[in-house]
Amino acid sequence: MPTQTFAAKPEASEHDPYYSRYISQVSTDDILKYLEQQGREFADGLSRLSDSESNFRYASGKWSVKEVLGHVCDTERIFAYRALRISRGDETPMEGFEQDDYVRGGPFRHCSWTALVDEFRTVRAASLSLLRNLDEDEWLRRGVANKKEVSVRALAWILAGHVDHHRSILEARYHLVVNPRKSADTA
Secondary structure (H helix, E strand, C coil), X not given: CCCCHHHCCCCHHHCCHHHHHHHCCCCCCCHHHHHHHHHHHHHHHHHCCCCCHXXXXXXXXXXXXXXXXXXXXXXXXXXXXXXXXXXXXXXXCECCCCHHHHHHHXXXXXXXXXXXXXXXXXXXXXXXXXXXXXXXXXXXXXXXECCEEEEHHHHHHHHHHHHHHHHHHHHHCCCCCCCHHHHHHHC
């Protein structure tokens, strides 16, 4: 069943133009199905890596694979929290966050790779649970995050685009294949 009209791709007025780079990467007519499939494929692809491979950095000063996944988990939590607050009608503006500080302060380098992949699965499942239970008014509500107006609908699409963005980086710069369909095509 395709996503209801209210969960369709957000209008440009529903988010900071910066996030168009994420939203534009997602082509679907069912964002919930996309998030579910994307989450499964991303986690499955990453689960094939060893703990030692997850410590790889493609250059000095760049995040390790573990830190990339930790960042993806942190960002998903923050954006889902924003969606929760806005969907519930909370009009309190929310501050932004500095991703490099979060990665530096995170436990990722000490976590097992399997635990981090499982954490992503859990975080995505929680995001999906939240989004699946919203009604039309809640999907379309807008709030302020990082000094910019954003809708719940835009946040759902940003979640998907953010993962696609980092999957592309992992494939291009880290030379990892994290899309199981892509690796099956090349086998």
